[in-house]
Amino acid sequence: MTEKFDIPFKSDLVPEILENADVIQFRCHKGASCFNACCKQADVTLTPYDIVRLKQHLGLTSEEFLKQHTVPFKMDAHGVPGVKLKTDESGACLFVRDEGCSVYGDRPTACRYYPVGLMAMRPKDEPTDKARYFLIREDHCKGHREERRLSVGDYRKEQELETYDDMNREWLQINLKKRSSGPTIGEPSELSLQLFFMCSFDADRFRRFVLSDSFRGTYDLEDGFYAEIETDDLALMKFGFGLMKQVLFGEKTIPERAGALEKRQEVRKEHMAMRRRSELERHEKEQEDLLRDST
Numbered sequence: 001m002t003e004k005f006d007i008p009f010k011s012d013l014v015p016e017i018l019e020n021a022d023v024i025q026f027r028c029h030k031g032a033s034c035f036n037a038c039c040k041q042a043d044v045t046l047t048p049y050d051i052v053r054l055k056q057h058l059g060l061t062s063e064e065f066l067k068q069h070t071v072p073f074k075m076d077a078h079g080v081p082g083v084k085l086k087t088d089e090s091g092a093c094l095f096v097r098d099e100g101c102s103v104y105g106d107r108p109t110a111c112r113y114y115p116v117g118l119m120a121m122r123p124k125d126e127p128t129d130k131a132r133y134f135l136i137r138e139d140h141c142k143g144h145r146e147e148r149r150l151s152v153g154d155y156r157k158e159q160e161l162e163t164y165d166d167m168n169r170e171w172l173q174i175n176l177k178k179r180s181s182g183p184t185i186g187e188p189s190e191l192s193l194q195l196f197f198m199c200s201f202d203a204d205r206f207r208r209f210v211l212s213d214s215f216r217g218t219y220d221l222e223d224g225f226y227a228e229i230e231t232d233d234l235a236l237m238k239f240g241f242g243l244m245k246q247v248l249f250g251e252k253t254i255p256e257r258a259g260a261l262e263k264r265q266e267v268r269k270e271h272m273a274m275r276r277r278s279e280l281e282r283h284e285k286e287q288e289d290l291l292r293d294s295t
């Protein structure tokens, strides 16, 4: 089972698998004749951490960022939602300028990795996945002709990918688990897909949800936790990973209030019954009106 980041350039090439210590020959710089070529045909899948960095860089809420800078797509056959950076009609990233990337300090994971790709592979019968890499060689990219050799590990350091990998790891594991356990747990419900989207990408909506009375009534968490996530996007993101694991896979790490879920289910049942009753009454009234009109 493998999980692959989309790279910022559309490609059907089958890559060679690399380890951290393997050496690659590559350098990207402003003087390269192909400078910006990759960003002009961008296909960049975003992680939750990418969105936190970019929305903070741009001073936007997550809702504004998602609306202005992303397009939704389905990450797998079950319809698990993902988001990609929006491009213009020619396929160019909206952040590319003549002088380079306008969000360079906070550019997404996939942009940092390119032309190295990241794969999470879970060897059969092993509980944890392992990172593997691959090199994409495309004609337009002249960086492979530069006289610079370095290990994949050093390239990852140079691109500050160790931080990004740390922040992305848990989310990629959730994706991997969701896909590998997919057929055994059946189709994910619409509600679970909505929760996945909100926890993964829409931090500000997720924050309102966590701070709501009904959430506080369901989970048994300290006041200090709520104070922290009110302002800390990363703490909120990590909490979201835990909540997804709890709701999607039943891995209980967040304490629930005794009887709270049962109470909410009761309330929901009552609401449903009330809705059914009022629909029935409306239908009966429509029938009465119809009869009266026809006599």
Ligand code: SF4
Residues within 6 Å of the ligand: 008, 038, 039, 042, 044, 093, 094, 095, 096, 097, 100, 101, 102, 103, 104, 107, 108, 111
């Ligand atoms: S975010 Fe920056 S590096 Fe990534 S595709 Fe856009 S312009 Fe290029």
Ligand code: SF4
Residues within 6 Å of the ligand: 027, 028, 029, 032, 034, 035, 036, 037, 038, 039, 114, 115, 140, 141, 142, 143, 144
């Ligand atoms: S060397 Fe490759 S990665 Fe760098 S700008 Fe050129 S096409 Fe993009």
